[in-house]
Amino acid sequence: MQAEDAEDLLLEVFTAAIENPRLITLPENEQLAWLKRVAHNKLVDHYRRQSYRQTTPLEASYHQLFESDEEAPEFTALRQESHEELRHHISQLPTEHQEILRLRFTYDMPSKEIARLLSKSDTAARGLLWRAVTLLRNVYGEKQGRER
Numbered sequence: 001m002q003a004e005d006a007e008d009l010l011l012e013v014f015t016a017a018i019e020n021p022r023l024i025t026l027p028e029n030e031q032l033a034w035l036k037r038v039a040h041n042k043l044v045d046h047y048r049r050q051s052y053r054q055t056t057p058l059e060a061s062y063h064q065l066f067e068s069d070e071e072a073p074e075f076t077a078l079r080q081e082s083h084e085e086l087r088h089h090i091s092q093l094p095t096e097h098q099e100i101l102r103l104r105f106t107y108d109m110p111s112k113e114i115a116r117l118l119s120k121s122d123t124a125a126r127g128l129l130w131r132a133v134t135l136l137r138n139v140y141g142e143k144q145g146r147e148r
Contacts, residue, residue, distance in 0.1 A: 009046055013039045089139045097132035104129055 016038050017023055023031055090098055103109045103117065115125035 005046065009039070009042050012042050016042075089136060092139065093132060093135060096128065097135060100125070100129050101132050101136070 013035065017035060020034075023034060026034065090101060093101070100114060100118070103114045104111070109117075111126050111129065112122050114129070115122045118125060118128075120128070
């Protein structure tokens with residue numbers, strides 16, 4: 001039995017004692033017998049509940065909580081941080097580069113459709129996309145160079 005379970009049972013016994021107005025009128029030896037009987041019954045109830053309900057410590061089952069490591073809280077936090085950093089770097093690019101990156105990677109548009117939306121040739125749209133991606137790579141490259 002865990003210490004927390006024992007504390008819970010003790011609390012239940014004394015709650016029952018406080019809620020029983022007749023207990024205080026009993027002689028001391030009968031009060032003690034009543035408390036022992038209530039404690040025994042609470043303990044039996046506890047073990048009966050335990051037999052129906054299987055518990056596993058969180059530490060033992062942590063690796064099973066998420067279908068994959070990518071769903072674990074620390075990976076989610078890292079991914080959010082990475083996305084925020086990417087959004088910041090994109091916001092530093094020229095507006096035209098921001099727009100073409102958004103169309104291509106957020107809306108998953110093919111270059112021909114992007115070209116039509118921007119009133120450019122397909123070749124020009126591809127070139128603009130290449131320059132935007134290259135510029136973004138350079139920003140990340142500079143950041144990694146500063147961190148070393």
